[in-house]
Amino acid sequence: MQAVKAGKTEKLALLFERYQKPLFGYFYHLTHNRLSSEDLVQNTFYRILKYKGNFTGKGSFKAWMYSIARNNSLDYFRKNKNEHQSEEIEYWQDKLPEGSNIVESISDREDLHLLNAALSKLKPEKREVLILSKYQGLKYKEISAILNCSENTVKVKVHRALEMLKKIYCQLNINRDYDL
Amino acid sequence: MTYDEAKMLMLSYLEGDLNNEDTARLDAFINANPAFRQEFNSTKNLWANLNQLETPEPSAQSKERFHAMLKGYKEGMEANPIPWYEQLFKQIATWWQGSYVPQAIMGIALLLLGLQIGYNLQKGKSENEINGLAKEVQEMKEMMMLALLEKQSASQRLKAVNMAYEMDNQNSRIAEVLFQTLANDENINVRLAAVEAIFQIADQAQVRQRLIKSLLEQESPIVQSAIIDVIILLQEKQANSTIQSFLKKENINPAIREKAQNTLKQL
Numbered sequence: 436m437q438a439v440k441a442g443k444t445e446k447l448a449l450l451f452e453r454y455q456k457p458l459f460g461y462f463y464h465l466t467h468n469r470l471s472s473e474d475l476v477q478n479t480f481y482r483i484l485k486y487k488g489n490f491t492g493k494g495s496f497k498a499w500m501y502s503i504a505r506n507n508s509l510d511y512f513r514k515n516k517n518e519h520q521s522e523e524i525e526y527w528q529d530k531l532p533e534g535s536n537i538v539e540s541i542s543d544r545e546d547l548h549l550l551n552a553a554l555s556k557l558k559p560e561k562r563e564v565l566i567l568s569k570y571q572g573l574k575y576k577e578i579s580a581i582l583n584c585s586e587n588t589v590k591v592k593v594h595r596a597l598e599m600l601k602k603i604y605c606q607l608n609i610n611r612d613y614d615l
Numbered sequence: 616m617t618y619d620e621a622k623m624l625m626l627s628y629l630e631g632d633l634n635n636e637d638t639a640r641l642d643a644f645i646n647a648n649p650a651f652r653q654e655f656n657s658t659k660n661l662w663a664n665l666n667q668l669e670t671p672e673p674s675a676q677s678k679e680r681f682h683a684m685l686k687g688y689k690e691g692m693e694a695n696p697i698p699w700y701e702q703l704f705k706q707i708a709t710w711w712q713g714s715y716v717p718q719a720i721m722g723i724a725l726l727l728l729g730l731q732i733g734y735n736l737q738k739g740k741s742e743n744e745i746n747g748l749a750k751e752v753q754e755m756k757e758m759m760m761l762a763l764l765e766k767q768s769a770s771q772r773l774k775a776v777n778m779a780y781e782m783d784n785q786n787s788r789i790a791e792v793l794f795q796t797l798a799n800d801e802n803i804n805v806r807l808a809a810v811e812a813i814f815q816i817a818d819q820a821q822v823r824q825r826l827i828k829s830l831l832e833q834e835s836p837i838v839q840s841a842i843i844d845v846i847i848l849l850q851e852k853q854a855n856s857t858i859q860s861f862l863k864k865e866n867i868n869p870a871i872r873e874k875a876q877n878t879l880k881q882l
Contacts, residue, residue: 444689451681459673473677480681484688488705551668568630569665575630590626597658604661 436496439487450496451480457571458504464566465508467555475511479504498580501567505581512559553604561596568593616644618651625655629662756782760792769802776808780815790822794829803835810841817849827854830861836868843871843878852882 439446458479462472482503490499554562567573567581568589575589582589616624624641627633633641645652756778763775776796782789790813797809810826817823830842839861846854858875861867867875 444685444692447685448682451678455673455677455681459677460670463670464668469671469674473673473680476673476677477680477684481684481688484685488708547664547667547669550664554665554668565665569662570670574632575626587623590623593626593629594622597661601657601661 436487436490436492436499439484444484447480447484450483450500454497454500458500460570461501461504461566462508464554464570465559465562466511467551471511471515475504475507479507482507494580495577497573498577501571501573501581505563508559508563549607550604553600553607556603556607557596557600561592561599564589564592565596565600616640621645621648621651625658629659753782753786757786757788760789764792764796769805772796772800772802772805773808776805776812779812790816790819790825794825797829797838798832803837806833806835806838807841810838810845814845814848817845823849823851824853827851827857830854830857831864836871839868839871840874843874847878847881850882855879855882858882 436450439450455476458476459472462475463469466472466475479500483500486503490496554565557565564578564582567578568575573581575586575593578589579586582592621641621644624633624637624644627637628641645655760775760778760782763771763778766772766775776793779789779793793809793813793816797806797813800806800809813822813826817826826842827846830839830846833839833842843858846858858879862872862875862879
């Protein structure tokens with residue numbers, strides 16, 4: 436990143452190669468929309484170029500990049516509200532199986548759809564910590580740098596998000612007397 | 616261990632960052648609390664099941680779009696390079712944000728500036744306070760002087776006249792009090808003391824004129840002699856006409872008359 440900052444913008448291609456997939460995964464799990472996620476990845480790299488001068492090198496590049504990505508996703512949710520989210524949930528709800536159980540390991544594809552629907556229904560700020568922790572493989576400490584809070588706060592946020600996810604999963608799984 | 620502590624350990628466990636000692640503590644808590652065991656198991660399963668959610672791959676076009684964007688950015692930068700002042704500003708901003716040294720220097724400079732301003736304000740305040748106090752002391756002395764001049768005892772009035780030496784010699788009120796004393800006090804010693812005190816402030820022309828004129832008002836030869844002595848010391852030539860008028864007076868002590876005549880010659 437220091438080379439990009441120094442004016443060698445072609446070096447950004449290396450960073451794109453390394454982070455395109457994780458970033459796409461981050462946006463995809465947030466928006467559940469492929470095209471929007473690709474646009475958001477594109478926009479994140481454009482902002483990295485535009486604001487390269489602001490990268491101080493004090494923290495890691497990864498944390499800085501996710502801060503930009505996070506701002507991007509916040510802008511996205513401001514513009515799109517929850518319209519597409521509800522569409523996604525309805526889509527998944529139509530495919531809900533009878534008798535899903537999260538306590539046991541999920542082997543059924545339909546149960547996975549149910550979990551995906553539950554994740555979609557989670558509020559973006561709750562979903563975000565799970566995505567950063569689970570899908571981006573970031574440690575709580577790294578997430579705390581991105582969210583600008585303490586490590587313990589991140590843990591509390593992750594715990595609350597998991598509890599809420601369980602609750603939504605149970606609510607969606609209406610056809611079965613579910614016990615968590 | 617409390618529930619909150621166990622919750623934090625559970626999250627560290629999910630992160631894969633729990634040491635052996637804490638794992639043993641968590642195990643013990645789980646075994647002792649069936650309700651927590653249920654929560655732990657469901658959370659652990661949920662965490663594992665989240666792994667199974669698919670994340671699609673970005674399309675091949677997204678890479679092409681990125682390279683087109685990068686190319687466009689580079690061409691745009693080459694066509695419209697950033698002005699030197701903007702670059703300089705950015706460099707300063709980065710330097711400022713990138714190190715604590717400039718921030719520390721600025722912090723110390725601002726602290727010193729604040730201390731200097733505070734010191735100056737305090738100094739100005741102290742000077743004002745001292746001036747105020749000096750003025751109050753002066754006024755108190757004046758009041759005391761006036762009070763003493765009203766006393767029956769001549770020694771007290773003498774003391775009052777002598778207080779004039781401790782006061783501001785440019786103060787016109789002090790001069791007025793001294794002339795009043797010279798004109799009206801019944802005691803010769805007090806009047807003589809007044810003449811001497813007036814001599815101390817005789818650098819003012821107005822005071823000199825008035826002292827010379829007071830020669831005509833004095834009846835006591837001793838006081839007249841003292842005033843003539845002051846006129847000689849001051850070498851005040853404007854006193855000529857006053858002395859001539861004085862010589863025209865009747866009942867003047869012969870010794871004083873002679874002294875006045877000699878003074879006319881000296882001037």
